[in-house]
Amino acid sequence: MVAVNSHAPGSAEPQLAEIRDRALGATSVPIALLDATASDLPVVWVNDAFQNVTGYGLDGARDRYREIFADTGLSPARQDVVQSVELPLADGTSVTFRAYLSPVRAGTDGAVTHWVAALQDPGAAGSHQDGAAAVESERRERRSLNLIAQVSDLLMDVDDPHALREIAALLRRSVVSWAAFYLNDGGLRVADGIDGGHPPTGKGTRHGDVRGAGVPGHDAVQQLLDAELDRPVELDLTGSYGGGSASAWLTHHAAAVPGVAEGQRVLVFPLPGRRRVLGVLAVQGPEGAGLHALEPSVRTVLELTARRVGMVIDNARLYDREHRLAEALQRAMLPEQAEVDGLDVWTYYAPNSDNAQVGGDWYDVLQVSPDVVGVVIGDVVGHDVEAAASMGQLRSVVRSYIFDLTTPGPVLERVDQLIAGMRVPRPAGLVLSTLTRRDDAWRLEYSRAGHLPVLLVRAGAVTQLDAAGGPLIGFGGGPRATGAIDLQPGDVLVYYTDGLIERRDRGLRDGLDALCAVAAAVTARDAAGVGEELLSRLADHPEDDVAVVVVRVPSPLDQVERARSPRRRRWSLPSEAASIGRARHAVLRTCHAWGIEDAANAELVVSELVANAVLHGFGHVSLQLYDTGDGLRIEVEDGNPAPPVTTDGHPGRVGGFGMQIVERLADWGWRQSRGGKLVWAKVRPGSLPPSGR
Known part of the structure; x- marks a missing residue:
């Protein structure tokens, strides 16, 4: 600027102007000064970076770039202009630069005397954008790896009754707006834990319990469960599906969950095992996004999560089957x-x-x-x-x-x-x-x-x-x-x-x-x-x-x-129907040995408690009897931490009154144990209580 402007007398300003000239000349940004008083906007000054990029010094730039900047739409009324400008280079090639042009005005009347043109090398711009994209890509990859690591940690405890619920909550906090797991045990059901081959009962409705009367239609979820599809599918929450179908049940269940956006889509990922699909992971993406709108990293996390959950469930059930087979073999060989x-x-x-x-x-x-x-x-x-x-x-x-x-x-x-x-x-x-x-x-x-x-x-x-x-x-x-x-x-x-x-x-x-x-x-x-x-x-x-x-x-x-x-006896029973009869026999034999008369009530109570442990629990069933002096205390322990529930029976099928019978014949309660739950009942032997009790 010193080459085209004068400065007022003084000791400080000439020194400052000289520093500005050296600074503009030394900067790595290509800069040219254009004369705004001429219609063709000739170049009147360039810095070293401009010459290095274009190959032209001041004389060459004045000859080669005359009128090039005149087509950029500059006018005295505009403050700053950003335009793409194609400049021929000294090596015979042409490069399109992004030019940032700013006006230089006179001190008193504000007239534009010059334009400062700063060029951005497209290669440098691309490098900056690529760098930003690489940083964002690395951030997404780190997030994905961290999520998968957390999922793996949660899956290490296969006995945790809430492992799947915690994984779904982790996905909700990180990549989706809603997530839930559904396992396929004769029909889809909500799953909180892996269950290791012992699916709990009494956890809400289950697809397949009641078949709808509607005409069956396209059932994408059932196709996933039947392994006819090996990719995730989308379900429209407002769509119409065949009555009694897995898709209809899942959309109905998802739509009833608080926080699931109405009128949007649910994405369903299969949980593959070795030989069959064990269930599904249902999610709703951010703002109800469909599969194609999901970020690739998010979809990868969901697919890997579904695969890992499926394999862990399959391994747990395979190990449980081997364990049950060996135990059945062994117990069949042990005498009573x-x-x-x-x-x-x-x-x-x-x-x-x-x-x-x-x-x-x-x-x-x-x-x-x-x-x-x-x-x-x-x-x-x-x-x-x-x-x-x-x-x-x-x-x-x-x-x-x-x-x-x-x-x-x-x-x-x-x-x-x-x-x-x-x-x-x-x-x-x-x-x-x-x-x-x-x-x-x-x-x-x-x-x-x-x-x-x-x-x-x-x-x-x-x-x-x-x-x-x-x-x-x-x-x-x-x-x-x-x-x-x-x-x-x-x-x-x-x-x-x-x-x-x-x-x-x-x-x-x-x-x-x-x-x-x-x-x-x-x-x-x-x-x-x-x-x-x-x-x-x-x-x-x-x-x-x-x-x-x-x-x-x-x-x-x-x-x-x-x-x-000591008036105490214990038995470890397998989780099978035959254990109910063994428990009744054990109570009768023990009451006889202890001289407890009329053990009919105790026999009935232990029958119901052990039946509940076999039907609704999992793992070994532990039976313990105590003579308290004024009655018989019965304790039954199993591996399911869910509490016993007193119901009025199950509509459409026999059963459901077990705890009512126990309540009628004994004082009872339950508590959490180290391996699940323990249900106790204190029976006062004697005849059955009157029906009005």
């Missing part, structure tokens, strides 16, 4: 509560429900003859279907031979030979014993194959029967020893597997010492009481399967001392 002549016998078995594992622990109590009783306890290595199958094979072999031979050592020798030939894939340890009655006295013979010793409790002293030891079954290859001891009235034998005593924080030897100490302090005078004391002290939090058999030789003082036994 043993009843033998002349001995008091109590048995107990519970798998490690905390880790949902099933092992090869088993026991057997056999009435070989009127005067011979066989007792076996063993453990096959492993916690899976193969372990349970191996246990079944071994148990059958032992049962077969013990009826031919009553001496344990030779029986195990035969078992070794046969098991080696059968190629049973898992090693196993066991204790085989026989109790023989001679002149009203009992003699114990036993042989151990790599198993922990049986305990003999006599008058408060504990002896480990650790003689007659040998290698694991199948590894014998030689004679097996037989130990023997004469029993006295009141003697107690405790058979057990290592799950009763083994813990991560202590060794097996320390656990055995703890068991001996507890057994020595037992005050009970019946086999069930002894077993209950052992379990209450040692098996509250087992880390492995537990099998226990307690055998007690009756004593003439039993009737006098029976009152000293």
Whole structure:
């Protein structure tokens, strides 16, 4: 500007003007000064950046760019102009620049004397835009990765009853306006948790419960569930769908949810498993956006979430099916509560429900003859279907031979030979014993194959029967020893597997010492009481399967001392219909043993509680009975944390009155437990209350 303007006399202004000239010349922005007094707007000054970009200095720019800026629509009335200007360069090419033109006015009359033209290199502009786009793309990718990581964290706890609800809430907070999961269990239903193959009931309506009478139409949701479509679909909330269809049910349910925008679309993503679609993820995009309007990163997050949820559900159900199969195999091979002549016998078995594992622990109590009783306890290595199958094979072999031979050592020798030939894939340890009655006295013979010793409790002293030891079954290859001891009235034998005593924080030897100490302090005078004391002290939090058999030789003082036994019993039952009958039988037998008369009410109450646990819960069912002195307290625990509900029955089908029956016969309540819920009822035995109660 110094080249075309004069400055007033003074000491400061010439110095400042010189600095401005140097600054404009040194800037990296291409700048040219145009003479506004001439019609063709000639270039009268350029800086170094202008020359570097165009290849022309002042003289070349004045010749080449005459009248080029004159077509930009400049007028004295305008303040700033932004125009695209195509300039020929010195290398023979042409480039379109974005020109920012600002007027330079005279000091007094405001007349425009010059125009300042600042050029923006299109390459630099594109680079800036590309950089901004890259930053935004990275931000979206980071958000997407963070969301997927949070979803993965939530899916790690498959037992969380609200995992899917929390994932839907996470999606609502981040990328969509509404989201919900629906699982397909004979019809769509709202899902809060993964459920692991045990879908809860009583959680609202379910598609398929009631079929509509309308004419079936296009059902895109059903096509997703049938795997006829492998891409997400859109549902119009105001659309018309065939009566009773999955699409009609889903749109009706979604439209009734607070916060779902009416008259807009719902996007439905399948939850794929290995062989079938397990359900759907329904979302509403921002402002009801359709699939094509979703950001690619948002759609990717939704599809990955749906796939991960589907695979986790499938894995949970696959593991649960294997667990149930192994448990059914194992329980089918375990005997019921043993009843033998002349001995008091109590048995107990519970798998490690905390880790949902099933092992090869088993026991057997056999009435070989009127005067011979066989007792076996063993453990096959492993916690899976193969372990349970191996246990079944071994148990059958032992049962077969013990009826031919009553001496344990030779029986195990035969078992070794046969098991080696059968190629049973898992090693196993066991204790085989026989109790023989001679002149009203009992003699114990036993042989151990790599198993922990049986305990003999006599008058408060504990002896480990650790003689007659040998290698694991199948590894014998030689004679097996037989130990023997004469029993006295009141003697107690405790058979057990290592799950009763083994813990991560202590060794097996320390656990055995703890068991001996507890057994020595037992005050009970019946086999069930002894077993209950052992379990209450040692098996509250087992880390492995537990099998226990307690055998007690009756004593003439039993009737006098029976009152000293704890009045508590427990059973671990599989979640199957047959457990209802077992629970009723257990209550009747216990009431008889405790002298509780007229146990009809208790039988009915326990039947309803266990039935609810089997039908509406999941996991193992734990049954406990307590004699409170003025009645019988029944506790039933299952893995479903949802509370029991008193209803007036279910329309259209039998049932639904169970808790009303319990309420009529007992005081009852419930509480959350470590693994689900516990429902209790206190029954006062007697006749049924009058109908007006």
